[in-house]
Amino acid sequence: MKKVNFCLPILLIGLIFILGACSEKGGESSEPDVSAKNRTALMINLSDQIILPSYASYKTKLEVMVEKSEAFSAQPDIANLQAFRLAWEEAYISWQKVELFDFGPASRHAIRNYHNIYPTNTAGIEANIQDANANLEAPYAYDKQGYPALDYLLNGLGSTDAAIVAAYKGQDGAKRLAYIRRLTGRMQTLLSTVVSEWNGSYRTEFVSKTGLDIGSPLGELVNGYIAHYERYIRSGKIGIPSGALVNGITSADKVEAYYKKDLSKKLAQSAHEAAVNFFNGVYANSSEEGPSLKSYLNALGTKDLSSGLLLSEVINSQFSKSNEALKGLNDNFYLEVTTNNQAMLTAYAELQKVVRLLKVDMTSAMSITITYTDNDGD
Amino acid sequence: MQQNIYWPRLAYLQKSASTAPLAVFRILFGLLIGVSMIRFALHGWIDMLYIQPLFHFSFYGFSFIKPLGQATYLIFGLCLLSSLMVTLGWYYRWAALSLFLSFTYIELMDQATYLNHYYFISLMALLMTVLPAGRYFSVDVFRKPEKACSRMPAWCLHAPLLLVFILYFYAGLAKLNSDWLLHALPLKIWLPARNDMPLIGQAFNLPWIPYLFSWFGCFYDLTIVFFLLYKKTRVGAYLTVVVFHGLTAILFPIGMFPYIMMVTALLFFPASFHHQLLDKLSKALSLSPARLHTDHSYRFPLHHQKWILTLVGTFFIFQLLFPFRYGLYPNELFWSEEGYRFSWRVMLMEKAGQVQFTVQDSHHAPERVINSAFLTPLQEKMMATQPDLILQFAHYLRDFYTKKGFTAPKVYADTYVSLNGRLGQTLIDPSTDLARETDSFQPKSWILPFKDEIKGL
Structure with missing residues (x-):
C-alpha cells in the first residue's frame, strides 16, 4: 500500500514538470497567444524599439538646442533668439516622449525633477543668475532649471523679442547667458548619465528580470x-x-x-x-x-x-x-x-x-x- | 470514573490519548511563531506597518487596540518570548496565555494587515491555553517530574484537529463558486504572472492550468483532512500537504502559512511517530529517555472541567456558525465583504481599487483628499476595496477636517473597484455622506449592488 500513498504527490509534481517541459516546445503552435505572455520579448521590445530610440532622438534634439543656445550666447540677437527658441520647443516636445520612462536610471538620477518642474521659480532664477556658484543639484533647485526655467529666460524677460534680446546685453546679460549655459550643460550631463546607464548594464538587467x-x-x-x-x-x-x-x-x-x-x-x-x-x-x-x-x-x-x-x-x-x-x-x-x-x-x-x-x-x-x-x- | 461527573453518559469524554503529539506540536508551533516574529522584525515591518503610519484601521469593536509607538517592539518581544517559552514548555500555561494575548493584540492593531492565517494562529493559541500541552517533554515536567502525563482526555487532541478541519473544509466550501470553478479566477490572473519561474513557469501560460489548479485546490481543501485521518492514505496525504503548501509558498507571498500547516498536519500522525521524534530530540539534547517515562494521565480538576468543556464547546459552535453569517447580507459577499473575514476565505479574489475622498462643509469649497498623505501604500490598497475601511477613514477625515476648522464636514467617496478581472465599478454610493454613517453588523445600504453575479456558496 505504501506505493499508493506516494502516488498523488509524485503525480502532482511530475505533472507540473512535464507540463513545464512540454509547453516550452509545443506551446506556440497550439496556442498562438502563449508567446505574447513571454515577458522577455516584451521587455526587449520596450527597451530596444521604444525606450532607447526615444532617448536617442531626444538626445539629438537636446544637442541641437545646446548648439543654438551657444550661437545665441556668442551673438545674442533676434535671429539667434528665435532659432534657440525653436530648438527649445522641439527639444521640449521630444522630452515629453521620454519623461514617462521614470524608473531605473531616470528615476535614480531624478532626471524629471531637474528637467521639467513647473511653475518655475523666477525669483530663484534671478538670484541664481547673480550667484555663479548656486547649487543646482538639490531638491530646492528643481524649479530653477530645466525647460520651465528656459521658458522664462527665452519668453518671459520682455514682451517683444527685441526687449528679450536687450536683457542679454550688458553685465547682467553675460550672467544670464552664463546661467543658460549652466542649465543646458546640466541637462546634457544628466541625460548622458541616464543614457549611458541604459546602454551599459541596465538594459541587460531590464530584459533579464521579468x-x-x-x-x-x-x-x-x-x-x-x-x-x-x-x-x-x-x-x-x-x-x-x-x-x-x-x-x-x-x-x-x-x-x-x-x-x-x-x-x-x-x-x-x-x-x-x-x-x-x-x-x-x-x-x-x-x-x-x-x-x-x-x-x-x-x-x-x-x-x-x-x-x-x-x-x-x-x-x-x-x-x-x-x-x-x-x-x-x-x-x-x-x-x-x-x-x-x-x-x-x-x-x-x-x-x-x-x-x-x-x-x-x-x-x-x-x-x-x-x-x-x-x-x-x- | 468520577472525572466525568457532569456528563456521565458521554463515554467520549472518558477516552484518552497520548500527550506526545500535542507536545511535538507545542514545540514546533512555538518555534514557527518565534521565527515569524523575528522575520517580521528583520523585514522592518514593525516600523513600516505599525509605527510609521499616522492612522490605523481597527477591527469593529476593538478600536481600543492600537500600536503603542516604540513600545510596539515590546509587544513583539513579549510575543517572541512567549512563543519560545511555549516551545520549551516553561511555565507553559502562562506562556500560552501570554502568546495568545500578545499575538492577538498584534493582529488587531491594524485591520489593513488582516490575514486568515494570523487568525488561525490566534485561535490555535487560544485553544492551547486550555490544552495540557506542557505536561510532556517540557521544562515544566523536567523540573517537576510528578506533573508529567503520558495520557490526556482524547478531546484535547481532537480539538486542534477539528480546528484544522474547519479551516480546510470551509476554505474548500468557499471555493465552490462560479468564479473559482468555471472561470479559474483569480488563479488565471495570478499564475501567468509567475510564468518566468524556472522549470514550471512555462506551464502557467497554458490556458487550462489555472483550471487544474483551481479544481485541485478545491478538492484538496475539502478532502485533505479525511485523507490525513485515514491510516492508509495518511503518508501520501501528508506529502501532498508538503507539496501543495510548498507550491503555494513558491508562487504566492503568503509568508509563514505553508509551514504552519505542514507542522499542524503532523498532529494527524499516531503517538508512536511522535515518540520517535521526541526520542531523537532527547538524544540530540543528551536527555535520558527514562525521563520521558511516566504513567500519569492528565485530568482537568473537577471544578474546572465543566466550564472548560462549555467554553471549548461554545468556541467550536461559534467557529462552525460564524463563517456562515454572510448569508444574512443581501449583497454579493466578494463585493461588499460583509461577513467575509474570519471565515477561511483565502486566495479567492483579485481585487483592486481606487478611492478618492472629497470633504466639504457649508463655507468651504470641496477639497480632494490625497490619501497617501495619511496612509501607507498597503493601507491605501486594502482600504480601496473594503467598505468598512473606507468608512473608518472617512470618519478620520471628518475629525481631521473638523480640527482644521470645517463645521460638520461632509465626506464623500468616489470609488472604483475591480473584482476578479471585471472592469471596475462604483463600490460606494457617491452621494452618501460617509461622515454621518456608522459601522455595525447591519447591511450597509451605501454599498452599491454588484453588477454581475457570482454563483455558488
Missing part, C-alpha cells in the same frame, strides 16, 4: 508609467491649472510653458501620445507595433466578464476620448483656463477615466504588486 513583484524593472516601469500619466499628465498639465484637483480654484499661471503660452497644448498632446504609443508598443521611429502592455493583456485574455470586451480595447477607446478632449482645447492652456475652464475640467475627467483603467484594471490583470508584505489574497 518578475512582476515590487522592485522588478517591469513592476517599476508600469508603476512609473501610470504615476506619470496620473500625476504629470492628468494633474500637472490639466488638473492643477484648472483647479480640478484643489478646491476648484483655478491657477492659470501653473500651466506648462507658461511664458511661451501657445505651447502648452502641444506639450500635453505629445506626452499623451507617447503614453498611448507606449501602451500599444508603437516603435519610436516607425508606426510598427511590437510586444506591448496591450499585447500582454490580450495574451492574458483580460476581458470584462460582463461585457466581453478586451481590457486593451476599453483602454484604447478611453485613450481616444482623452485625445479628443485634449484636441478640443485651445493651444494656450492659460487662455483656456481663464476663459473656458469647463473644457479643461472635461478633459481632466476623461484623463481620470484612463487613470482608473490603468491603475486598477490593468495592474490587477497583470498582477503587479505594490507592497512586499504577506498577502493571502483577500
